[in-house]
Amino acid sequence: MDSGVFWELKANDVSHVISWHDVSIPEMGNYRVWVHALGTELLRDFLDQPKNRVSVRMQFNIAGVEVQSLGKSFPVVSNAEKVARLAVANLQKDAPTQAIKGSLFRGLPFSKIEDAHNKCLQACRAKIEEELSKPLRIAKSDTVPTVTLKAGRSGSVIERTFHNALEIASTKADSIAIAKMYSEFCIAGTSNIVKKICIDLGVESKNVYAALRVARSQGWLSASGKGKSGGTLTREGEKAFKELDGELTLTRWLSRSKGGLK
16 A cells, blocks of 8 residues: 655644555555644644654644545646645644544445435536526636535525425335336346436435335335345336326436426
């Protein structure tokens, strides 16, 4: 595992140290792990001492970890990237009170974070569509375009619009449409089907799983066994898909996820 480090020192202030570690995981690919730590000791503890010795008595606390997915090789860390990462690091002024440990990563709800990420992508696309429907204006702005989706109740009109439009209820009409899409992916041999549906429709995985449970309870979707994924529409499921206008439901959802939401 190749590693490297760079830092920025500030007297009587926090010192930032960033290291990178290149890891190649078989059958998964190449990754670069970035570790950002803060030290709060004085500058003198990190300077060259007499006889060209270096004192590193500072106690650093890890403030952040980033996993970067790379291609077939590990690119050289450029000076521009070092400057940019240090600029971001400088925004954090206080050392963390708790250390980052391995147990933290096991406890992180990654699937929920991924669902939230997909929902943010849908909100961004809808916002762009909304802006482009207005007269074009050319202006210089130092503000980065941002859409914030807060958890819980919020007074934001645009947030309420997105949350209402992205929500799928576990009704029979919704469930048979999801089951049909799930069945088609199963027949095609697609992997990570639920994740694919979440991305295509811009919905959360909990809604997809709820719809599949309803479909199976109705006998519309076959089961591969307790605790196992997979399944195709039964004869009753195909009949329900037609009677409940499943095609129209899917068309509406797909149109919305591609920017049809206003």
